[in-house]
Amino acid sequence: MFDRGKYDSSSCPPFGGAQDKLQRASRLSGENQQHWIPPVEEWLIFHRAAMTGAEKSGAWQMILFIVLLGHILIASVFPSFAAEPTKVMLAHGAISNNVAPLWIAKEQGIFKKYSLDVDLVFIIAGRAMQAMLAGQVPVGMVGGTHVLNANTGGGDFAMILGVENRLDYLFVAKPAIKGGEDLKGNKVAIGTPAGSASMAAYVALDHLGLVPRRDNIVLLGIGGVPERMGALRAGSVDATSLSPEIGQVVVSEGYRVLVDLGKENVPFQSSGIVVARSLIKTNPQLVENVAKATVEGVAFVHRPANKEIVMKSLGRNLRLDRADRIEKAYQGLVAELPKMPCPSMEGVASMLKLMVQHGLNAKAAQVKAEDLVDMSYCKRFESGGFFRSLY
Numbered sequence: 001m002f003d004r005g006k007y008d009s010s011s012c013p014p015f016g017g018a019q020d021k022l023q024r025a026s027r028l029s030g031e032n033q034q035h036w037i038p039p040v041e042e043w044l045i046f047h048r049a050a051m052t053g054a055e056k057s058g059a060w061q062m063i064l065f066i067v068l069l070g071h072i073l074i075a076s077v078f079p080s081f082a083a084e085p086t087k088v089m090l091a092h093g094a095i096s097n098n099v100a101p102l103w104i105a106k107e108q109g110i111f112k113k114y115s116l117d118v119d120l121v122f123i124i125a126g127r128a129m130q131a132m133l134a135g136q137v138p139v140g141m142v143g144g145t146h147v148l149n150a151n152t153g154g155g156d157f158a159m160i161l162g163v164e165n166r167l168d169y170l171f172v173a174k175p176a177i178k179g180g181e182d183l184k185g186n187k188v189a190i191g192t193p194a195g196s197a198s199m200a201a202y203v204a205l206d207h208l209g210l211v212p213r214r215d216n217i218v219l220l221g222i223g224g225v226p227e228r229m230g231a232l233r234a235g236s237v238d239a240t241s242l243s244p245e246i247g248q249v250v251v252s253e254g255y256r257v258l259v260d261l262g263k264e265n266v267p268f269q270s271s272g273i274v275v276a277r278s279l280i281k282t283n284p285q286l287v288e289n290v291a292k293a294t295v296e297g298v299a300f301v302h303r304p305a306n307k308e309i310v311m312k313s314l315g316r317n318l319r320l321d322r323a324d325r326i327e328k329a330y331q332g333l334v335a336e337l338p339k340m341p342c343p344s345m346e347g348v349a350s351m352l353k354l355m356v357q358h359g360l361n362a363k364a365a366q367v368k369a370e371d372l373v374d375m376s377y378c379k380r381f382e383s384g385g386f387f388r389s390l391y
Contacts, residue, residue, distance in 0.1 A: 093125025101297030126192030180208030269347035
């Protein structure tokens with residue numbers, strides 16, 4: 001084991017010199033070596049014969065203090081070491097470009113940076129909002145229309161970030177449909193009632209001079225993007241609204257774009273990060289961490305150096321298998337995704353007006369844009385320099 005006689009305790013430095021280290025290494029390689037003695041403990045063994053009881057007690061107290069101080073310093077400098085990441089379910093209500101900041105935040109470890117273990121799940125927007133009302137999902141990426149419907153139905157939710165602030169859809173029809181007149185008496189697939197895709201269909205029909213009831217157009221609430229695209233291909237509907245990155249797929253197959261709403265520049269608060277106001281009060285740090293991670297995901301998307309990573313993520317998550325389609329999706333994303341992803345008050349006001357105009361929520365006339373958003377995080381990120389620090 002340990003031969004105290006080889007050492008002069010009066011001259012041995014606390015952590016040993018070069019000779020001490022060589023001797024200790026030699027002992028460690030010996031056949032009879034049972035365990036390694038840490039340098040500090042070894043020093044105490046050297047000296048304890050000469051120590052009084054009070055000195056021994058004080059030495060051990062000092063070591064304990066140093067160890068505890070080290071743990072405190074590590075926890076303060078690296079908070080993620082101090083606690084397990086907080087598990088959070090985050091539901092996105094569509095499969096489209098605007099979810100990219102969340103995919104990136106998950107894939108690139110940005111959520112983990114903020115001590116979040118995020119489970120990203122796709123739940124079509126209307127049902128996602130219902131799950132949030134039931135308390136099953138704490139955070140959602142859904143459109144402003146769903147926040148309106150939830151709040152006028154007794155909920156109290158707020159959009160804290162906005163990643164899509166205008167209607168950017170393609171209204172696509174079968175090749176045989178050449179214009180608005182050809183849609184009369186036919187079927188149009190819309191998404192969930194009052195969702196962004198549904199609103200896009202209403203606005204497109206307005207643009208074409210069509211009124212569903214007057215022109216005998218049947219509006220069918222057919223699920224999400226895959227379901228609507230499948231119905232169009234199967235011929236069970238004659239037209240539908242699709243996000244550009246998905247719509248380009250059927251356009252390449254010969255389907256016709258009747259209205260490109262992106263070119264019409266219609267202000268509209270579509271997707272954004274939504275939470276209950278009660279969560280903001282009870283767990284403001286959680287909400288801020290989700291918001292910051294999302295904003296960093298947006299910044300990651302916008303950095304040209306990350307293009308290849310972002311394109312791979314888009315191809316995988318949107319199930320695009322051709323390089324030209326992925327490139328087009330990427331270009332559309334960086335063109336439309338706001339670098340400061342804050343809710344648009346103009347977009348919320350426009351959404352409220354359209355909801356009333358199309359008879360989708362009569363209570364919308366009594367709701368103010370300020371009732372549906374919480375701008376405090378965006379204001380703090382701007383005044384505190386967080387937005388600027390990312391570019």
